Amino acid sequence: MVMEREISKAVISRLPRYYRYLGELLENGVERISSNELSIKMKVTASQIRQDLNNFGGFGQQGYGYNVKYLYTEIGKILGIDRQHNLIIIGAGNLGQAIANYANFEKRGFVIKGMFDINPRLIGLVVRGIEIRGVEDLEQFIVDNDVQMAALTIPKTKAPEIADRLVKAGIKAIWNFAHVDLVVPDDVVVENVHLSESLMRLSYRICSLQDQKKKEDKKKA
Amino acid sequence: MVMEREISKAVISRLPRYYRYLGELLENGVERISSNELSIKMKVTASQIRQDLNNFGGFGQQGYGYNVKYLYTEIGKILGIDRQHNLIIIGAGNLGQAIANYANFEKRGFVIKGMFDINPRLIGLVVRGIEIRGVEDLEQFIVDNDVQMAALTIPKTKAPEIADRLVKAGIKAIWNFAHVDLVVPDDVVVENVHLSESLMRLSYRICSLQDQKKKEDKKKA
DNA sequence: GACATATAGGTATAATATTATTTATTACTA
């Protein structure tokens, strides 16, 4: 019996970055690249690239390197970008609209099927050809449009309740921008984008750098 | 000679989440909490909480636990949230406006001093009392307003050039939403928020969950 | 108020997970 080795989270979180760099190479007409060249561009070790990719099979060839286009599409398959993901956005404020406006998503199989909001002033408006609806229709819309993903760009107070409704209606993935940790069943995945936490990390880093500098200056004096 | 132990990145990235939970406890009037109680709420191990906090000193007391308010402010200090950070936003599109509108930032010492854009149609508009300016004034504005942080919510094509200008003008921290890796000197920190990569991770996870399920179903049959 | 007991943080140690390094082998390029 072959034991399927679990692929580490660290590897997964690096894949999109490989994908991005390969996409750029592709745009620039680069046909092939060695792990070594790529490692210099990306500022990681060549061995890490090779080991990461080898988790999914040998995409390269000895003496040649990696075929950029092939590797690009293969990583795309691994990430599931070759499939279509039907997406709705809950919360049609600036953040929701920013996501809706990001055209590239559609290139990668993410199709925005609808936008929802509770604010009556927004309902009826059209963003990028998508009408903003009230949340009353949510469940029906999800079923009718075979939606499996939802971006949650609403305040944290409303998020858990809406998340429950989404899950009950059959949503399998939540892209959560609200500042709460959602509780969902095992077969639903949540990817958190906690902007305020990101900003705090930045704050920490800038402060610790400055403190360090101060200490060094003091030592000199 | 005391060797300053470097605090691991993993610990830092967990701090904002502690901070969030403590803030909520504080709002709910909870005065004290043990690592064990907190661990249940946060779904992490109690020992991880204790070890994480101990990197910065002993904030708790045996037999008592942690004083919520004290711990909250101490973590705030560690994260540098007690200090004032003057911030500008480059790119006044939906994403930039979303950030500007997020009121809570100001509660935590992040003061938005200005917004900039290259789009002439946006220049002159006022968002949350902040006028959108053209990027010509960028350098002067940074100096005049003692700005140390910049959020970059512009397309990837413009980002490296603007980042260079920011660095030259004295910016020390960049909150980068553009889909590029910025190259900056050692004394400047960059925190990336690559939304498309986040979405791809979500896509991977949903797909791998589904594939796994399919395999299990097949095994049963 | 004193004592016993449970609580709970701190800290050292062990276990895991993740990265990096190294080596041998093999396929392809030029």
Add this chain to the structure above:
DNA sequence: TAGTAATAAATAATATTATACCTATATGTC
């Protein structure tokens, strides 16, 4: 054919997380 460069696998080095133990403090009981 020589050189390049990936694969594969083993090992070493780090980083991260979990476990276990020690001890101070709080709390309840007499």
